[in-house]
Amino acid sequence: MEPALFAKRLLAALAALTLAAPASTQLHIPRPQAERDMAKACAGRDGWGDPAPPAHVYGNTWYVGTCGITTLLVQTPGGLVLFDGGIPQAADLVLDNVRKLGFPPKAIRWILVSHEHYDHAGAVAELQRRTGAKVIAGPNQASILRSGKHDPSDPQAPLLAKAPIKPVKVAKTQAHGTALVAGGVHFTAWATPTHSPGSTSWTWRQCQGTECRTIAYADSASTISADGYRFVDDPERVKAAHQGLKVIAALPCEILVTPHPSASDLFPRLSGSQPLVRPDACTAYAAAASKRFAERLARETVTPK
Numbered sequence: 641m642e643p644a645l646f647a648k649r650l651l652a653a654l655a656a657l658t659l660a661a662p663a664s665t666q667l668h669i670p671r672p673q674a675e676r677d678m679a680k681a682c683a684g685r686d687g688w689g690d691p692a693p694p695a696h697v698y699g700n701t702w703y704v705g706t707c708g709i710t711t712l713l714v715q716t717p718g719g720l721v722l723f724d725g726g727i728p729q730a731a732d733l734v735l736d737n738v739r740k741l742g743f744p745p746k747a748i749r750w751i752l753v754s755h756e757h758y759d760h761a762g763a764v765a766e767l768q769r770r771t772g773a774k775v776i777a778g779p780n781q782a783s784i785l786r787s788g789k790h791d792p793s794d795p796q797a798p799l800l801a802k803a804p805i806k807p808v809k810v811a812k813t814q815a816h817g818t819a820l821v822a823g824g825v826h827f828t829a830w831a832t833p834t835h836s837p838g839s840t841s842w843t844w845r846q847c848q849g850t851e852c853r854t855i856a857y858a859d860s861a862s863t864i865s866a867d868g869y870r871f872v873d874d875p876e877r878v879k880a881a882h883q884g885l886k887v888i889a890a891l892p893c894e895i896l897v898t899p900h901p902s903a904s905d906l907f908p909r910l911s912g913s914q915p916l917v918r919p920d921a922c923t924a925y926a927a928a929a930s931k932r933f934a935e936r937l938a939r940e941t942v943t944p945k
């Protein structure tokens with residue numbers, strides 16, 4: 641084989657190797673101890689805009705958010721997928737973390753969203769502008785993301801009116817139970833309208849060496865509202881919230897990650913002081929939220945308007 645052709649083949653083989661290499665070989669990015677120990681790095685800080693280092697989650701999935709709000713980055717052979725962006729001011733922090741992991745921001749090709757509130761979707765328009773990524777909306781998110789105006793049926797609507805999100809260009813909507821296939825990885829969208837009308841959970845499979853696991857980015861499941869709102873007066877919303885909890889409980893789910901990291905004890909789990917993998921994590925997460933919701937409904941029933 642002539643030398644030029646040999647070099648070309650070698651480069652092609654190396655490129656294929658990089659794509660096909662087990663995830664463990666892709667983890668040799670130098671990281672100081674503090675970056676591996678998220679619990680320590682964010683100790684006493686859980687602000688939505690408090691900078692956090694990037695941290696490895698599992699396989700080719702990374703945490704690139706702040707101490708208070710989750711943003712996830714997934715490397716696929718077809719480009720990077722980003723979940724959420726945090727508050728508007730977090731766009732720089734997220735892109736800094738992406739760069740720290742050795743990825744150029746322009747390699748982000750898709751952005752997916754958990755729910756359409758300011759603290760998770762606030763930075764998406766800016767991230768889209770700076771990366772050129774396509775935003776794929778969850779089953780009931782597109783109109784809110786496009787307009788930036790909140791759904792009036794959201795129990796937090798009066799509060800959200802004070803924190804509109806910058807309108808986002810939505811490339812398409814992913815229907816419930818269907819998957820965006822990005823670089824061969826299937827990201828399945830699940831409508832879980834418990835916390836907000838557009839609440840969406842996403843699941844995907846990741847491998848690390850010979851071991852493969854399903855990551856569930858299960859959306860917030862808290863049933864909170866603006867003052868004066870009563871779920872008991874809004875049967876449609878109650879039905880939607882229960883339906884969302886049912887879907888979350890049944891998600892394929894071995895590694896649970898939530899938009900607020902504390903809701904799934906994410907940092908102690910990333911730092912190794914609690915198990916990262918827990919096959920009943922989503923069931924337990926939904927059960928705890930169902931219990932709180934039942935308590936709220938009971939309180940509203942006995943409290944006169």
Ligand SMILES: [Zn+2]
Nearest residue numbers: 755757835860
């Ligand atoms: Zn929210």
